[in-house]
Amino acid sequence: MVTVTDFIPECDGRKYDDIIKEIKYLAEKYTPEWKFSPDNPDAGTALACVFAHRMSETIERFNKMPLNHKRQFYNMLGASALPAVPASGYILFNLNGINESNSFIEKGFKLFSPAIDEQGTRLIYETQQSALITTAKIKEIIYADCNADLLCFCKNSEEKFEPSYSSSCNKRLISFRHDLFDNFNKNCRFYIIISGSESDKWMERLSDPLYAEFSQYLDEHETRIDCFKEGSRIRIGLTSDCDGININILNINEFHMLPFGDLYITSEGNDLAPDSILINEEFENKNHFYAFGESPSVYDNMYIESNAVFSKKGAVITLNFNLGFDEIDNGEIPEPVIPNKLFVRKKSIHRITRSIITVENVVWEYWNGYGFTPLKELNCFENIFSGVSEYESKVKTASYKLTFVCPSDISPVLIGADLRLCIRARIKRIKNAYALPSRFYVPWLENISISYKYDKPLKVTDIKTINNCEENMVIPVYPFKKLPSSSLYIGFDRPLYQGPFTLLICCGNFIENGLSNASWSYLTDIGWESLEISKENTSLTSEGFFSFNIPYKLIRSNIFGKTAYWIKAENSECQEISIEKILLNCVPVMQCESIESFCSDPVVETIKLDHKNIIELQIYINTSKRNEEEKWECLSHGWTLDNAEGLIKFSPKISLNPNSRTIKLKYCCGGGKAGNLSAGQTFVPAISDGLISSAVNPFSFQGGTDRESNFNAEKRLSYEFRHQNRPVTKKDYEDLLIDDDVILIEIxxxxxxxxNIKATVSSELINKDVIKKRIYSKLSGILPIDMGEIRVKVVYRNE
Incomplete structure (x- = not known):
């Protein structure tokens, strides 16, 4: 048969053998030179055994104390069972967006949960502060760390955000393009020059691969290229056609606040082979060919194509080739006519000789988009293909260099089926074109090559810089700067005004080490203005909840390349963070109900409230005189409250207003494990303004406990009275840290x-972080100053 005394907790559960084991353990630690052996006792062991026997008898007598005596003893000391504790958490409000109107929620706003208590009624939760629920959404999140030069972005505020150097999006580069990059040829060379007071530093650092990296881009594809310094220029090694060049800055310390002048570019190429040679629109061998074919005629053309060279407008172009002539006879020389005489003088015999045909005159031309235009600089070479005076007796080969400036209006011309950048030589006149018989001195060319260079470098106008992801289409004096500070930026899709607005930032080390010391500000049309945290939340919790008012409207601005309405938390000590969520319109709530009632009994001794588990109580008495407006004064003494039963006892010495014995009671009740709800529950507002579309708890509600049972209270109080809340042994620590949620402690x-503390909790609905904080809270103030590191690990029962 089980009796009541079986459930009386023992003051001390140690028996004789337990005391002997503890003496043996302490003897090995404190007096290792003494061998404690109860089986073969010496004088010291004998005394220790006597002590253990007498101590076990004393403990046994204390444990036999009647239950009522023990309870009376506790009551004399003012001890009582712990009351029920209400669960708490956060509610995320969403608006339906009608007319883009905001909704104001006052402190004490009631919400009904889907959970039902023991009486079959829905649990009531109340907001713990006022908040303006806004239709604005978080659009951008940026984390900047100036110490690590880290810049990371996140668009979804409800996704995990872990900024790291590997995920850094910070970008600093010079990007430019120029027409010189068109029609690439591997034998062309490209150079850049930077002007300004610090041009030497720029050239040295840009050419150093530790400080800068060059790449060429085509469409969305980017390819790294080499660069090196040649004299006062940097040569860039293009490898193919590209749209432009990117210079990525790798070390901001070398370019921070370094003044920049202008960027210039130049190009040159020597002995480039033409892309093709066309004679009357037919391709010829580029190594050796007849300039106008084997039988030139008036208006025949010779096209010299080179897209790489003739696209360099304004460059000085030199055309090199060897020129020679072949003799080609046309027609047979007829026999001479001899007179029919016996004797004929030689002079009277008429002999027919061959006429000399040469290309007497040509014109050098280019296509300007509308027609062929003469290259006036080559007018002096219009007779280059004649060769009459030099070659009537003997044909010789000669080398020529034709120099001209590439026209600014040169354009591709359609030859056959393709557009080609080229110049041409066109025959204007042929000497003795139709004579027969004749000898044609047909010009031929070989070893043709083209060179070009610029007399002075060209200024690059199509240029932009990106510093900390912000683009500048006009290059500033100081194009590159370090991150201004270590800050967390939060951007909204629409402006916030007045308030109070609420924000919940869920991240561990940044909240504890960063936000609690951060200075908050918001961006207006006159710059960053200080953002004051509300007085109720000057000390941020580890969840990072706070509320704020914005007296002036935010402005839409670009921060690190992102456009939004911005607030920021700035702290130079912030480093690595891990953000779980950032939630706007998140309001703290507690499982409680605020009630106001009146009592008009003529004699006040006790008042039984309508509810139990009272969390907070305020009593007011009416101090107004007759026919005066009511004046209520808070009564702070002269009464006691039994929280669990809701029973108020007044002192006999309390004096009430004889004109009005009405007492006003304001109290808050609630609590219990039933309020610990899992995340994702939908709550129903007690009063709706038609603007709130949903109210959901993004995280589970924690901390709700039932009223402590007498058994647990006596067990706890026995421990507290025995050690005065000062743990000594391992078991003392375990007794201190264990509670209804923690079912096992291993130290x-x-x-x-x-x-190292390992705590096993009873349910997966319990938040591990809450248990950790509870353990650290219990340990605070009782550990020695020189205590080493305390590590707490929380696991679920099935792990």
């Missing part, structure tokens, strides 16, 4: 004098 000491 191991470490080499450095600290301890």
């Amino acid at each position: 191991k000491s470490t080499i450095n004098g600290g301890m």
Whole structure:
């Protein structure tokens, strides 16, 4: 048969054998030179055994104390069972967006949960502060760390955001393009020059691969290229056609606040082979060919194509080739006519000789988009293909260099089926074109090559710089700067005005080490203005909840290349962070109900409230005189409250207003494990303004406990009275840290004098972080100053 005394907690559960084991353990630690052996006792062991026997008898007598005596003893000391504790958490409000109107929620706003208590009624939760629920959404999140030069972005505020150097999006570059990059040829060379007071530093650092990296881009494809310094220029090694060049800055310390002048570019190429040679629109061998074919005629053309060279407008172009002539006879020489005489003088015999045909005159031309235009600089070479005076007796080969400036209006011309950049030589006149018989001195060319260079470099106008992801289409004096500070930027899709607005930032080390010391500000048309945190939240919690008012409207601005309405938290000590969520319109709530009632009994001794589990109580008495407006004064003494039963007892010495014995009671009730709800529950507002579309708890509600049972209270109080809340042994620590949620505590000491604590909790609905904080809270103030590191690990029962 089980009796009541079976459930009386023992003051001390140690028996004789337990005391002997503890003496043996302490003897090995404190007096290792003494061998404690109860089986073969010496004088010291005998005394220790006598002590253990008498101590076990004393403990046994204390444990036999009647239950009522023990309870009376506790009551004399003012001890009582712990009351029920209400669960708390956060509610995320969403608006339906009608007319883009905001909704104001006052402190104490009631919401009904889907959970039902023991009486079959829905649990009531109340907001713990006022908030303006806005239709604005978080559009951008940026984390900047000036110490690590880290810049990371996140668009979804409800996704995990872990900025790291590997995910850094910070970008600093000079990007430019120029027409010189068109029609690439691997034998062309490209150079850039930077002007300004610090041009030498720019040239040295840009050519150093540790400080800068060059790449060429085509469409969305980017390819790294080499560069090196040649004299006062940097040569860039293009490898193919490209749209432009990017210069990525790798080390901001070398370019921070370094003044920049202008960027210039130049190009040159020597002995480039033409792309093709066309004679009357037919391709010829580029190594050796007849300039106008084997039988030139008036208006025949010779096209010299080179897209790489003739696209360099304004460059000085030199055309090199060897020129020679072949003799080609046309027609047979008829026999001479001899007179029919016996004797004929030689002079009277008429002999027919061959006429000399040469290309007497040509014109050098280019296509300007509308027609062929003469290259006036080559007018002096219009007779180059005649060769009459030099070659009537003997044909010789000669080398020529034709120099001209590439026209600014040169354009591709359609030859056959393709557009080609070229110049041409066109025959204007042929000497003795139709004579027969004749000898044609047909010109031929070989070893043709083209060179070009610019007399002075060209200024690059199509240029932009990107510093900290912000683009500048006009290059500033100081194109590159370090990140201004270590800050968390939060951007909204529409402006916030007045308030109070609420924000919940869920991240561990940044909240504890960063936001609590951060200075908050918001961006207006006159710059960053200080953002004051509300007085109720000057000390940020580890969840990072706070509220704020914005007296002036935010402005839409570009920060690090992102456009939004901005607020920021700035702290130079912020480093690595891990953000779980950032939630706007998130309001703290507690499982409680605020009630106001009146009592008009003529004699006040006790008042039984309509509800139990009272969390907070305020009593007011009417101090107004007759026919005066009511004046209520808070009564702070002269009464006691039994929280669990909701019973108020007044002192006999309390004096009430004889004109009005009405007492006003304001109290808040609630609590219990039933309020610990899992995340994702939908709540129903008690009063709706038609603007709130949903109210959901993004995280589980925690902290709700039922009223402590007498058994647990006596067990706890026995421990507290025995050690005065000062743990000594391992079991003392375990007794201190265990509670209804924590079902098992395992403690191991470490080499450095600290301890590793493993706590097993009863349900997966319990938040591990809440248990950790609870354990650290219980340990605070009772550990020695020189205690080593304390590590706490929380696991679920099935892990």
